[in-house]
Amino acid sequence: MTNNTYNKRAEDILTDDRLLNQADGLRPMPGIDEGELSLAKNIQQALKRQKKELDETEQQELQTRLNTSIHQFNRKQRIIQLASVAAVLLMVFFAVTLLDTSRSQFLRFASNFSVEPQLGQTRLILEEGNDLEISATEASIQYSQADNSIQVSSIEQLTTTLLEGEKNLHTLLVPFGKRTKITLSDGSIVWVNSGSKLIYPSRFDDDKREVYLEGAAIFDITHRADQPFYVYTDDLDVRVLGTMFAVSAYPDDENVNTVLERGKVELKYKGTRLIGYEKDIITPGTKATYLPEAGTMTQTQVNTRNYTSWKDGYVFLEKKTLGYIVKKIARYYNVTIHVEDEQLASETFSGMLDLRNNASQILEIISEVINIDIEKDHDQIVIKRKQKW
Amino acid sequence: MCKEINGDYLLWEKLKKGDTSAFNELYERYAGILFSFGMIYSSDKEYVKDCIHDLFFELFKYRKNLSETNSIRNYLFKSLKRKVCSKQKGRLQLIYTAESLERNEGNSAGSEEDPLQEDIQRLLKAIQKLPERQQEALNLRFIVELSYPEVASIMDISLESVRTLVYRSVKTLREDLKGKQVTVLFCVMRSY
Numbered sequence: 102m103t104n105n106t107y108n109k110r111a112e113d114i115l116t117d118d119r120l121l122n123q124a125d126g127l128r129p130m131p132g133i134d135e136g137e138l139s140l141a142k143n144i145q146q147a148l149k150r151q152k153k154e155l156d157e158t159e160q161q162e163l164q165t166r167l168n169t170s171i172h173q174f175n176r177k178q179r180i181i182q183l184a185s186v187a188a189v190l191l192m193v194f195f196a197v198t199l200l201d202t203s204r205s206q207f208l209r210f211a212s213n214f215s216v217e218p219q220l221g222q223t224r225l226i227l228e229e230g231n232d233l234e235i236s237a238t239e240a241s242i243q244y245s246q247a248d249n250s251i252q253v254s255s256i257e258q259l260t261t262t263l264l265e266g267e268k269n270l271h272t273l274l275v276p277f278g279k280r281t282k283i284t285l286s287d288g289s290i291v292w293v294n295s296g297s298k299l300i301y302p303s304r305f306d307d308d309k310r311e312v313y314l315e316g317a318a319i320f321d322i323t324h325r326a327d328q329p330f331y332v333y334t335d336d337l338d339v340r341v342l343g344t345m346f347a348v349s350a351y352p353d354d355e356n357v358n359t360v361l362e363r364g365k366v367e368l369k370y371k372g373t374r375l376i377g378y379e380k381d382i383i384t385p386g387t388k389a390t391y392l393p394e395a396g397t398m399t400q401t402q403v404n405t406r407n408y409t410s411w412k413d414g415y416v417f418l419e420k421k422t423l424g425y426i427v428k429k430i431a432r433y434y435n436v437t438i439h440v441e442d443e444q445l446a447s448e449t450f451s452g453m454l455d456l457r458n459n460a461s462q463i464l465e466i467i468s469e470v471i472n473i474d475i476e477k478d479h480d481q482i483v484i485k486r487k488q489k490w
Numbered sequence: 491m492c493k494e495i496n497g498d499y500l501l502w503e504k505l506k507k508g509d510t511s512a513f514n515e516l517y518e519r520y521a522g523i524l525f526s527f528g529m530i531y532s533s534d535k536e537y538v539k540d541c542i543h544d545l546f547f548e549l550f551k552y553r554k555n556l557s558e559t560n561s562i563r564n565y566l567f568k569s570l571k572r573k574v575c576s577k578q579k580g581r582l583q584l585i586y587t588a589e590s591l592e593r594n595e596g597n598s599a600g601s602e603e604d605p606l607q608e609d610i611q612r613l614l615k616a617i618q619k620l621p622e623r624q625q626e627a628l629n630l631r632f633i634v635e636l637s638y639p640e641v642a643s644i645m646d647i648s649l650e651s652v653r654t655l656v657y658r659s660v661k662t663l664r665e666d667l668k669g670k671q672v673t674v675l676f677c678v679m680r681s682y
Contacts, residue, residue, distance in 0.1 A: 112656065112657040112660035115631075140667075143610075144632065144663065147610040148628060148632035151614070152634070154522065155521060155539075160521050160522065160525075164517060174551060
């Protein structure tokens with residue numbers, strides 16, 4: 102021990118890292134008063150004990166939260182990037198064709214799901230991995246903006262699913278033999294017919310209301326002047342401001358039919374011109390038939406209830422060929438019907454069918470009016486001209 | 491320390507290029523100490539966590555526009571301090587919570603009786619009476635256990651000023667505790 106060093110005090114120790122490191126508190130240190138040393142150590146220790154630490158679960162929770170934020174941010178960012186890429190493409194190909202970014206986004210999304218029209222249940226696909234299966238033949242789905250929920254009701258049951266805050270694209274798949282009436286979040290009602298697919302957002306937040314349709318549906322759109330409603334199909338777009346109309350765009354039909362009951366819609370389609378799109382505005386009572394292959398649009402005046410009555414459970418037929426009628430029945434009831442005689446298939450009929458009957462009953466009714474025989478051959482119904490004897 | 495800063499530098503460069511693994515590594519490296527750091531400016535744990543969340547989220551969001559920086563560590567500390575203090579209207583909240591005192595008691599309950607408790611509380615009470623800047627310097631140096639140069643940078647003052655703050659605070663503490671504690675404290679000190 103040496104005495105020649107001047108006495109260090111607590112403040113000297115605490116401001117000098119080297120001294121503080123040496124001061125382990127166990128041994129007296131040369132030239133340092135023990136009381137001062139202990140004061141220094143006590144201040145250091147007392148403060149050290151005030152340290153608040155993040156425990157492992159908290160740290161992980163925080164990291165999860167952070168990752169979620171980043172994930173959401175990235176998703177938004179991607180959409181912005183897609184949009185800007187699309188904008189560049191638009192400029193490049195402007196002379197060739199008109200690209201609609203939101204339309205192509207819808208179509209890209211739409212290609213994710215196939216309808217599998219022949220079998221299965223009606224499916225409502227919400228977020229990833231969240232499917233609702235609806236076994237009822239006639240179901241009703243209602244989106245409520247007020248409490249952000251979906252209510253699914255059929256004869257047997259009623260279920261309510263709460264939606265998350267995010268806006269998402271939902272898909273409704275209706276197989277052959279089933280139908281669904283869906284009320285979208287804006288109050289618009291869509292009757293989705295057999296073998297159809299409807300894609301729509303859970304909420305309409307954007308300046309457009311956009312849905313995609315494959316198959317047939319009747320739309321009763323609530324009027325919103327500042328938020329036009331668009332129905333996209335593969336070959337034709339329908340722009341509406343508030344109206345009721347029916348669209349039929351089955352992939353296995355060669356034409357797309359739009360029938361307007363009331364209001365006004367604009368149809369946008371690839372016409373006969375090489376570039377760009379053509380637009381037609383149709384008026385109530387009009388059926389617009391578009392042939393994508395030829396690019397031709399023809400308008401005829403029709404009785405609209407012939408096309409929209411199926412939502413109420415019956416169908417009017419006016420001079421329809423048997424082939425057409427049978428195709429409708431096959432879709433509606435999900436049965437396979439074969440008309441043996443081609444000439445028979447092209448004969449036309451008129452009348453009203455009550456769709457509450459089943460397929461056999463309906464065909465029975467038809468067979469009472471016209472001379473046909475109906476035979477069941479395994480899963481197939483075969484229609485033959487009645488043999489004369 | 492030098493090595494660590496170099497490690498940080500590489501992370502920073504990777505982060506600027508959009509490397510997310512670098513981002514995660516940076517988070518793992520700093521979340522703990524940033525929390526302890528933030529807690530000396532606020533007594534609200536959830537609030538401090540929110541600030542850390544925002545800090546890292548913004549870091550990610552603006553990663554491509556990050557400037558060159560000599561010390562990522564410093565940048566993180568200073569940004570967090572700004573965040574925590576800004577919403578509290580710039581006032582520092584240097585508070586030793588009742589909860590933290592209880593926690594100390596809780597910790598010692600299992601072991602032998604801790605005669606330090608009383609002294610620690612007395613000491614902490616004395617520290618609370620110190621001017622704000624002195625408390626901040628003490629807290630940064632001895633709670634968060636940052637080095638003096640780091641404390642200086644965070645407080646935006648010179649190294650000498652930091653030492654002066656600590657120096658003065660200890661002097662005041664000695665006055666405050668004068669006569670009563672020295673011997674007791676010394677005995678207690680032996681228990682470490």
